[in-house]
Amino acid sequence: MPFDCEDSTHANRGLSHPDVAHTLKRLHRQASGQDARVFARALPAIIAGKFTGRSTFEAAEPYLSQAFIPVSEEFGRFMYLTALSRGARNIVEFGSSYGISSIYLAAAAREAGGFFTGSEKDSAKTQIALANLQEAGLSRWSDIREGDALESLAPLEGPVDFLFLDGWKDLYIPVLKLMEPKLAPGAVIFADNIRSFRKTLKPFVDYVSDAANGYETTLLGIGSGVSLSVWRGRD
Numbered sequence: 001m002p003f004d005c006e007d008s009t010h011a012n013r014g015l016s017h018p019d020v021a022h023t024l025k026r027l028h029r030q031a032s033g034q035d036a037r038v039f040a041r042a043l044p045a046i047i048a049g050k051f052t053g054r055s056t057f058e059a060a061e062p063y064l065s066q067a068f069i070p071v072s073e074e075f076g077r078f079m080y081l082t083a084l085s086r087g088a089r090n091i092v093e094f095g096s097s098y099g100i101s102s103i104y105l106a107a108a109a110r111e112a113g114g115f116f117t118g119s120e121k122d123s124a125k126t127q128i129a130l131a132n133l134q135e136a137g138l139s140r141w142s143d144i145r146e147g148d149a150l151e152s153l154a155p156l157e158g159p160v161d162f163l164f165l166d167g168w169k170d171l172y173i174p175v176l177k178l179m180e181p182k183l184a185p186g187a188v189i190f191a192d193n194i195r196s197f198r199k200t201l202k203p204f205v206d207y208v209s210d211a212a213n214g215y216e217t218t219l220l221g222i223g224s225g226v227s228l229s230v231w232r233g234r235d
Contacts (some may be wrong), residue, residue: 013111015080019137020107027100027132028073071166071192075222076104079164079190086188088161089114094149094175095167096120099129105164106133106142118144119152119167149175158182165191172204187231189215195225
């Protein structure tokens, strides 16, 4: 793991760094406009989904390949501060999309002298996310692996201090189980869209809510619903 142990605690190393702040501001603004257009195109499917018991995101899913679907600034900052307080040096993300959440997490990794590894199945999104990390000045402390996360993240070395799950919802459990042998004691796991994909993610929520599986978990009312888990390990 190419950790950079240079002193990274001086001013402007966090989200206030001009390159980071400028890139995040641009991306949040761009995402708001583009995703509004995507959901407008998806509106007929969303309305039809209301009559079949499907959530808004589930009904709109076929239209989302070009959407940002980013974390909010509130949630991004919350993850950044959590990773910072944890001193997380090995941060992993499943589902990087265009890299907005990746910037928050890579900024935290830089401050800890660590490294961020993202994953994204879509080739075009991967290249744009990497360019966004470069614009934010974070390339030295980050990478995004293209392809199936179950393959691209498999060679990753532990211990993993922080894991963010935000890719395809039916892969949350497989990716988490892939990472479990690599999780550091006390590792933090965030999972997004818990409320908007309530039915699809119920097995995941049940899994991390069962203490026998090694987690302590709470659900947070941030954005479209977030689960926060801490890895205790199995007896």
